[in-house]
Amino acid sequence: MLPNILTTDNVIVAENLTKKFGTFTAVDHITFEVKRGEIFGFLGANGAGKTTAMRMLSGLSIPTSGKGFVAGYDISKQSELVKQNIGYMSQKFSLYDNLKVWENIELFGGIYGMKRSDIKTKTDSLMHSLNFEQERNKLVKDLPLGFKQKLAFSVSIFHNPQVVFLDEPTGGVDPITRRQFWELIYEATSRGITAFVTTHYMDEAEYCDRVSIMVDGKIEALDSPKNLKQQFNAINMDQVFQQLARKATRLEL
Amino acid sequence: MKQLLSFIRKEFYHIFRDKTTMMILLGIPVIQMVLFGFALTTEVKNTQIVAYAPAFDEASERIIARLDNSTYFDVVQRTTNRNDIEKAFRNGQAKLVVVFEEDFGENLIHENKAHIQLIADATDPNAATTFNFYATNIINDYQRDLLGATKNPYIIKPEVKMLYNPQMIGAYNFVPGVLGMIILLICAMMTSIAIVREKEKGTMEILLVSPMKPIYSILSKIAPYFILSCINFASIMLLSVFVLKVPISGSFTTLVLISLLYIFVSLALGLLISTVAKTQLSAMFVSAIGLMMPVMLLSGMIFPIESMPIWLQAISHIIPTRWYIEAVKSIMIQGLGFMAVWKETAILAVMAIVLVTVSIKKFKTRLD
Numbered sequence: 001m002l003p004n005i006l007t008t009d010n011v012i013v014a015e016n017l018t019k020k021f022g023t024f025t026a027v028d029h030i031t032f033e034v035k036r037g038e039i040f041g042f043l044g045a046n047g048a049g050k051t052t053a054m055r056m057l058s059g060l061s062i063p064t065s066g067k068g069f070v071a072g073y074d075i076s077k078q079s080e081l082v083k084q085n086i087g088y089m090s091q092k093f094s095l096y097d098n099l100k101v102w103e104n105i106e107l108f109g110g111i112y113g114m115k116r117s118d119i120k121t122k123t124d125s126l127m128h129s130l131n132f133e134q135e136r137n138k139l140v141k142d143l144p145l146g147f148k149q150k151l152a153f154s155v156s157i158f159h160n161p162q163v164v165f166l167d168e169p170t171g172g173v174d175p176i177t178r179r180q181f182w183e184l185i186y187e188a189t190s191r192g193i194t195a196f197v198t199t200h201y202m203d204e205a206e207y208c209d210r211v212s213i214m215v216d217g218k219i220e221a222l223d224s225p226k227n228l229k230q231q232f233n234a235i236n237m238d239q240v241f242q243q244l245a246r247k248a249t250r251l252e253l
Numbered sequence: 254m255k256q257l258l259s260f261i262r263k264e265f266y267h268i269f270r271d272k273t274t275m276m277i278l279l280g281i282p283v284i285q286m287v288l289f290g291f292a293l294t295t296e297v298k299n300t301q302i303v304a305y306a307p308a309f310d311e312a313s314e315r316i317i318a319r320l321d322n323s324t325y326f327d328v329v330q331r332t333t334n335r336n337d338i339e340k341a342f343r344n345g346q347a348k349l350v351v352v353f354e355e356d357f358g359e360n361l362i363h364e365n366k367a368h369i370q371l372i373a374d375a376t377d378p379n380a381a382t383t384f385n386f387y388a389t390n391i392i393n394d395y396q397r398d399l400l401g402a403t404k405n406p407y408i409i410k411p412e413v414k415m416l417y418n419p420q421m422i423g424a425y426n427f428v429p430g431v432l433g434m435i436i437l438l439i440c441a442m443m444t445s446i447a448i449v450r451e452k453e454k455g456t457m458e459i460l461l462v463s464p465m466k467p468i469y470s471i472l473s474k475i476a477p478y479f480i481l482s483c484i485n486f487a488s489i490m491l492l493s494v495f496v497l498k499v500p501i502s503g504s505f506t507t508l509v510l511i512s513l514l515y516i517f518v519s520l521a522l523g524l525l526i527s528t529v530a531k532t533q534l535s536a537m538f539v540s541a542i543g544l545m546m547p548v549m550l551l552s553g554m555i556f557p558i559e560s561m562p563i564w565l566q567a568i569s570h571i572i573p574t575r576w577y578i579e580a581v582k583s584i585m586i587q588g589l590g591f592m593a594v595w596k597e598t599a600i601l602a603v604m605a606i607v608l609v610t611v612s613i614k615k616f617k618t619r620l621d
Contacts (some may be wrong), residue, residue, distance in 0.1 A: 090455050092454065110255055
């Protein structure tokens with residue numbers, strides 16, 4: 001199906017990926033792989049280089065050096081193909097407020113080149129599974145924040161991407177909605193979609209299959225939450241994070 | 254193509270859902286035309302004047318009657334009390350006072366020489382000059398009629414002809430100006446705000462990571478404003494022809510073509526602003542201060558370019574509206590064809606190319 005699928009089932013591969021802005025090295029030779037269907041937590045304090053790394057992987061920013069492959073495509077040379085195979089949801093709310101729920105879905109389906117009939121049937125089943133049938137014709141700005149966030153996530157995976165990048169997706173949402181949101185992520189990964197998540201909530205880090213922690217542009221730790229806790233002799237991810245983040249010398253950006 | 258269409262549709266939803274903004278965008282041109290056409294006119298019409306004479310006689314009465322009968326003036330008071338002159342100015346009763354000397358009629362008949370003094374309120378110097386000009390003309394007319402009765406072989410009678418606008422109607426001047434300003438306002442300001450809004454709300458990021466080509470998102474952003482501008486162009490034209498009676502004497506096709514070119518230039522300017530501005534507020538600020546002010550002041554819309562100091566004239570060369578207004582005047586009022594406006598067209602075309610190139614380049618670098 002894919003012209004360039006990697007034999008190993010790694011959907012994201014980064015090899016010494018580096019981004020410099022002038023003399024400042026935002027991302028410093030990071031190397032990691034993410035497997036298909038995995039939930040990969042990408043942690044780090046503000047200014048650690050998370051966003052820059054994510055922007056490179058999603059084809060928004062060209063690496064200064066190093067290599068990266070997403071969904072089998074080279075992020076430096078095939079960014080258009082990368083873009084077709086990923087979904088993206090940003091920390092800022094990313095749907096159009098003055099469009100109705102179904103119009104937002106139709107718009108993004110259209111942007112990703114989906115057929116109109118496909119968009120229709122898929123919208124129907126999505127509205128049903130989210131229990132959104134009542135809200136279908138509402139303007140997005142009239143929805144509660146939790147609804148919006150669930151909808152934004154559903155839209156970001158509507159075109160069935162191989163990878164979805166979630167940039168602090170649960171900011172400002174109450175714990176119950178956050179839990180529901182994570183159930184949506186589990187559901188998506190069970191269908192083979194890989195989730196690449198940044199978050200500030202350490203309880204959410206526990207939900208990930210594997211977690212990397214970035215400090216000053218470098219990946220300082222990468223393993224499953226369980227192994228990390230053992231390695232750092234901590235009772236929860238928060239303690240792991242605190243031990244690593246303390247080493248940071250960089251000021252907040 | 255499907256991407257582009259679904260995106261253009263979305264832009265239309267945005268605009269049509271925002272009823273207030275849409276009403277403003279479609280209403281502004283109408284309001285401005287009506288304001289400039291009927292309220293904010295520079296034409297002299299029914300200006301209130303006061304006549305003073307120590308004693309009125311036949312000759313002074315005739316002149317007063319002529320002034321009163323003209324469309325320019327209304328004689329609201331005739332007085333023999335000298336103090337009333339100052340009072341009339343003080344309480345705003347008069348913009349002009351006509352003062353006849355003592356024994357005005359006597360002097361005129363017996364000595365062939367009489368004096369009239371025109372006192373004008375020169376707080377608005379342009380208006381004062383105009384009042385004096387009209388009043389002097391009316392008095393000269395009277396004098397000429399008197400001369401016709403007697404014999405005087407030496408009369409130089411300059412015949413003044415006001416070309417293209419014989420009745421000196423102000424609308425001839427402001428219709429092109431309003432057109433130039435409205436198009437710039439809608440295209441440049443609204444387009445830049447619309448693009449910057451996406452940046453501010455974070456939706457731009459989503460568009461950038463989508464496979465949508467940047468050129469598509471630019472095109473779909475400008476499409477609705479392009480159409481709005483065309484509607485405004487049509488409504489201004491209809492108002493000017495049917496309500497203000499300003500004819501389109503020249504080629505309508507040329508007028509439409511150069512307007513499309515100008516709309517294009519304005520949209521490109523809007524794009525450029527959007528690449529510089531980070532928030533909607535700053536986009537508005539840049540458009541208002543950096544664009545609207547120079548356009549209003551330096552395009553020749555309000556102040557004639559010829560009377561500006563050289564350095565301001567030089568600056569006015571880079572203002573697209575200046576060239577557009579000149580071209581529209583040539584076509585609409587002077588009734589000239591394309592050959593008369595090729596220079597303006599060429600300048601606007603160069604501006605369009607430069608602006609589009611620069612803004613698309615800037616738009617792209619922002620992605621990296």
